[in-house]
Each structure stands twice: as structure tokens, then as C-alpha cells.
Amino acid sequence: EPEVTQTPSHQVTQMGQEVILRCVPISNHLYFYWYRQILGQKVEFLVSFYNNEISEKSEIFDDQFSVERPDGSNFTLKIRSTKLEDSAMYFCAITGNVGSPLHFGNGTRLTVT
Amino acid sequence: GESVGLHLPTLSVQEGDNSIINCAYSNSASDYFIWYKQESGKGPQFIIDIRSNMDKRQGQRVTVLLNKTVKHLSLQIAATQPGDSAVYFCAENKAGNNRKLIWGLGTSLAVNP
Numbered sequence: 583e584p585e586v587t588q589t590p591s592h593q594v595t596q597m598g599q600e601v602i603l604r605c606v607p608i609s610n611h612l613y614f615y616w617y618r619q620i621l622g623q624k625v626e627f628l629v630s631f632y633n634n635e636i637s638e639k640s641e642i643f644d645d646q647f648s649v650e651r652p653d654g655s656n657f658t659l660k661i662r663s664t665k666l667e668d669s670a671m672y673f674c675a676i677t678g679n680v681g682s683p684l685h686f687g688n689g690t691r692l693t694v695t
Numbered sequence: 696g697e698s699v700g701l702h703l704p705t706l707s708v709q710e711g712d713n714s715i716i717n718c719a720y721s722n723s724a725s726d727y728f729i730w731y732k733q734e735s736g737k738g739p740q741f742i743i744d745i746r747s748n749m750d751k752r753q754g755q756r757v758t759v760l761l762n763k764t765v766k767h768l769s770l771q772i773a774a775t776q777p778g779d780s781a782v783y784f785c786a787e788n789k790a791g792n793n794r795k796l797i798w799g800l801g802t803s804l805a806v807n808p
Binding site for chain 1: 744
């Protein structure tokens, strides 16, 4: 079983709506990541998060995206105003330290209509 | 508009045979490489990783080989089983980029009983 649980497993939303994707690690981790995978394409890095702040983000992660750990446990990805091209699988990943491999959740399939 | 998906390379093997999945990486500055297995409907699952100061690393039934001269990475699976059927991804990490993984296209492995 993954070390991280993602909810929901599938989210359908209308273009322009806000969505929040959630990630809950099973045990304490320090480093959090969001990746996405558009159907049939490569997995792409979105953002890394450490010590309650963004440590790095990609060009995909524009002003429509934000991340936070609102209660010190859940790690969320918010898309403020979804676009059709945001439809993808979104994966949360965690690691305890930068020397260790990333462990991924099972993803949230986001469908924007 | 219609999105064009990438056609995954496919490897088909007989159960019990050894499998070799190849990957060419792009950045000579990358110092960490990792293989993930992704089954349908699940997130990437860590298989094995290797750092650039090594040429070979072995795990349980898996071996990763790194050839820095030609920027080539391979994953060998011994005695392939039906449960090994999945898409396999290699990913690289540039030195200093805190697990901002750059992913390959993926190879679909089909194990015939």
C-alpha cells in the first residue's frame, strides 16, 4: 500500500471552477511534491514543498496553482480556475529526506469539462 | 483540440524469461536515477535507484545498470512474472534539484504466461 493517501480518487469539475486535491502521508515526512500525468504523456514535476514553503516549482505551476499544509498533516493542491488542459492524473509524492526515493500516492484523476 | 498521446514502446516477454528495459537520459549533470513501475490505475511504485558514482545496483530480482558515457540506463528483471506487467519509467534528477525528477516516456512490459 502507498505511504500516502490521495483524495478524491476522481474529480470531475467544470471549467473555471476551483478544485482542491488532498494528500495525507501515513507517517511524518518532510518533503512533499506534486506531479501530474496527462493521459498518454510523460509524468511532469509541478512543485516541491519543504518546511511549509515551496522550494521549487515548474513553469506549469502558474498563479492558478497553490499548495499548502493547512493542519500540518494534509498537503493540498488547489487549482483556482480550472482549464480543460488541467485534465490529468495528479500524484502526490513524499520523502523523508532528499537522499531517499520519492513514494507516490495512487493519484487523483481530474477531469475538467 | 485533440491531444496527441505518445506511443509507448512495448516489450513482450514470456513468463520466466529475463526482461531488459532501456532508457536514454538527457542531462549529463544528472546524478541520481530511479526506476518506477506503474500498474493501471495506480501511482508510480519505486523499484530501484542508483547514483552516478555507481555502475550497477542489484535488488530483489532487479538490476539497474548505468552507463554514463552514453547516458544510458537499463533495468533488468530476472525470471519475469505476470505480476511484472506494467509500464516502467526511468527518471533522472539533476544534482542539487531536490528530487525534481525528469521522467522518461515509459515502456510497457507485457508478460505472456
